[in-house]
Amino acid sequence: MEKIYQHASKTVVYLGDKSADSELAAEYLENHMWRVRGAIADFMNQRRVAEDAAEMMQICIKTLGVSQEKLFEGFDQYAVQKALMNLLSRPWFRRIWVIQEFVVSPTVDMYCGKTKCEWGSFAMMFYHSFKEAKVNWDHIVSPKERIYFFRGLTQIMQMHELRNKFHDKDDDNQKSNLIWLLSRCRTAEATMPVDRIFALLNLSSDLHNLKPDYLKPKADVYRELAEVALKNGDSITIIISEAALTNRTDPSLPSWVPDWSEAPVRINLSQILIASKTIKFFDADGSRSGIQRTPRPIPRIEGNVLFIKGVIVQTIAIVGPNRSALGTNMDEAPNLTNLITILSYIQMFLEMEIEYPTGEDKSTVAGVVLEADQLKGPRDLASFWENTHSRDLFIEPELSSLGPDAGPISEAMRLRRLEDPQGYANMCRAVAGRRFAITDQAYIGLVPDMAADGDKICILQGFNVPFVLKKMGEHYKLIGDAYIHGIMLGEAFLRDSALKESMVEIAIC
Structure with missing residues (x-):
C-alpha cells in the first residue's frame, strides 16, 4: 500500500456525506488559506526579514489572529467553530490506516460530500491563528463531543508533521x-x-x-x-x-x-518540562545532574519477565479514594472528581501537625504537587495543542458538571482558572488518571489511580521519574509513574550515598 500511495498521481480522501454545516467549514477553510496566501504576498512585497520559509509562514498566519473579529471576519464565529468541530469529529480523522495514505501520497484531495476541503489550513489555524486570537472552545465542545474533536485535531496535526518530514528531500531520515x-x-x-x-x-x-x-x-x-x-x-x-x-x-x-x-489516561511525567531552574526534566535516579553516574540500563528478558536494576525507596501508606466527590459525577467528569478528591486530601495533609521531610513549607509543597512541578507555559507554538491537551486527555475538568452540592469549591476553581489559566491547566493535567498518596516516610505525591496502600515506590536505573510497583509473589507488576515530592531530582541519593549500591535486579512481570 505504501508503494501504491507513493506512486499515485492523486489520492482522494472522502470524509463522508455532507452535513448541515460541512459546506460552511469548507468555505472557511478555503477563505483562511486565501488570507494566508495574501499575508505571504504582503510580507514579501514589504521585503520583511525571516530566517526561513517556516518562520515567514508563522508570522503571516499569526497576523490573522490579531483579534477574533479579524479572524472570523465575514463569518458567524460560533457557527464556524461548531462546523469545524463537527468536521474534525468525523471518524476518518481518528482511524489508524488513514495515516499512511495521507502521509505518503504526493497529492491529496479531501472531500466532504461533493465539497472539497482545504486540509492545508487545519494545522496553521490551530497552531497559530486560533492560538494568537485566544479562540475559546469550551462553549462549543460539550464533554461528550470533546474526545472526538480533540482526537481528530491531534491526529491531523500529527499527520501534517509526518507528511512534511516524509516529503522533505533534505531530511536524511524521512x-x-x-x-x-x-x-x-x-x-x-x-x-x-x-x-x-x-x-x-x-x-x-x-x-x-x-x-x-x-x-x-x-x-x-x-x-x-x-x-x-x-x-x-x-x-x-x-x-x-x-x-x-x-x-x-x-x-x-x-x-x-x-x-x-x-x-x-495520564500524562508521561518523564517528558514534561519542569519548573526547576537547574535541569530540564526530572532526575529521580540522579544520572542527569551527575549525582549518580550510572551506565545505560541493559534489561534482561526471560519469558514474560523483564529484569532491570532498581531500588525501592518508599512504600505507599495512604492513597486517596477513587470515587465520586460531593457534587460531581465520575462518569461525566472523571478528572474533576479526581481534582476535588485530591484537594480534600491536600487539606488533610496541611492540617497534620508534622513537618515535611525536606524541611519545605507544607503549603509550598502542596502547590508544587498539585501541578507536578510543571513549567508554566508550553515549549513552543508547534507543541501548543498537544501540550495543552496531552494527547486528548480531559485536562480541563468540566466545571459545568458541578452540582449544587459542590459549594465553595466550584467558585474557587472558576476563580483559579480565570486568574492563572496555565497553572490551572497544569493542575488539571497533573491529576488526570492519578490519586493523592502519602508514603511511609511522610512524603506526598500523585500516583496512578490503580495504586493501592502497600505498593512500592521504586527508582529504576536510567529513569528520571519513580514508578509504583505492586508485589506479586517474587515479581512485581508495573502500575505507573509517580510524582513524589522530594525524590524527583535525585534527592534520595544525596541523602543516602550508599543507596546507589543498593540497586538490585527487579523482576517485572
Whole structure:
C-alpha cells in the first residue's frame, strides 16, 4: 500500500456525506488559506526579514489572529467553530490506516460530500491563528463531543508533521522510529488491535524484520515488538514509560509491555518540562545532574519477565479514594472528581501537625504537587495543542458538571482558572488518571489511580521519574509513574550515598 500511495498521481480522501454545516467549514477553510496566501504576498512585497520559509509562514498566519473579529471576519464565529468541530469529529480523522495514505501520497484531495476541503489550513489555524486570537472552545465542545474533536485535531496535526518530514528531500531520515510513531499515534482507532502496529510499519525507519501476522494474538504481537525494540537498541525508558500510561485492562499482557490498543489516561511525567531552574526534566535516579553516574540500563528478558536494576525507596501508606466527590459525577467528569478528591486530601495533609521531610513549607509543597512541578507555559507554538491537551486527555475538568452540592469549591476553581489559566491547566493535567498518596516516610505525591496502600515506590536505573510497583509473589507488576515530592531530582541519593549500591535486579512481570 505504501508503494501504491507513493506512486499515485492523486489520492482522494472522502470524509463522508455532507452535513448541515460541512459546506460552511469548507468555505472557511478555503477563505483562511486565501488570507494566508495574501499575508505571504504582503510580507514579501514589504521585503520583511525571516530566517526561513517556516518562520515567514508563522508570522503571516499569526497576523490573522490579531483579534477574533479579524479572524472570523465575514463569518458567524460560533457557527464556524461548531462546523469545524463537527468536521474534525468525523471518524476518518481518528482511524489508524488513514495515516499512511495521507502521509505518503504526493497529492491529496479531501472531500466532504461533493465539497472539497482545504486540509492545508487545519494545522496553521490551530497552531497559530486560533492560538494568537485566544479562540475559546469550551462553549462549543460539550464533554461528550470533546474526545472526538480533540482526537481528530491531534491526529491531523500529527499527520501534517509526518507528511512534511516524509516529503522533505533534505531530511536524511524521512521515516521515524516505530516506537515514537506508536507513541504519537496512540489515540488512533483500529478495528483490530494488531493494526495499531501493522498500519505504521511502512512509515517506520526500523524493525523491518517485524512482519504482519494476523494469526498471532494481540498479546504476542505487542510483546514481540517490545522485545525486538529493546534488542534493536530502543530506549527501555520509552517502552516502560508508554506501558505506564494506561490502566492495563488486558491481563494477557506483561505489565512492562505497552498496550497500544488503550489510549493514555495520564500524562508521561518523564517528558514534561519542569519548573526547576537547574535541569530540564526530572532526575529521580540522579544520572542527569551527575549525582549518580550510572551506565545505560541493559534489561534482561526471560519469558514474560523483564529484569532491570532498581531500588525501592518508599512504600505507599495512604492513597486517596477513587470515587465520586460531593457534587460531581465520575462518569461525566472523571478528572474533576479526581481534582476535588485530591484537594480534600491536600487539606488533610496541611492540617497534620508534622513537618515535611525536606524541611519545605507544607503549603509550598502542596502547590508544587498539585501541578507536578510543571513549567508554566508550553515549549513552543508547534507543541501548543498537544501540550495543552496531552494527547486528548480531559485536562480541563468540566466545571459545568458541578452540582449544587459542590459549594465553595466550584467558585474557587472558576476563580483559579480565570486568574492563572496555565497553572490551572497544569493542575488539571497533573491529576488526570492519578490519586493523592502519602508514603511511609511522610512524603506526598500523585500516583496512578490503580495504586493501592502497600505498593512500592521504586527508582529504576536510567529513569528520571519513580514508578509504583505492586508485589506479586517474587515479581512485581508495573502500575505507573509517580510524582513524589522530594525524590524527583535525585534527592534520595544525596541523602543516602550508599543507596546507589543498593540497586538490585527487579523482576517485572
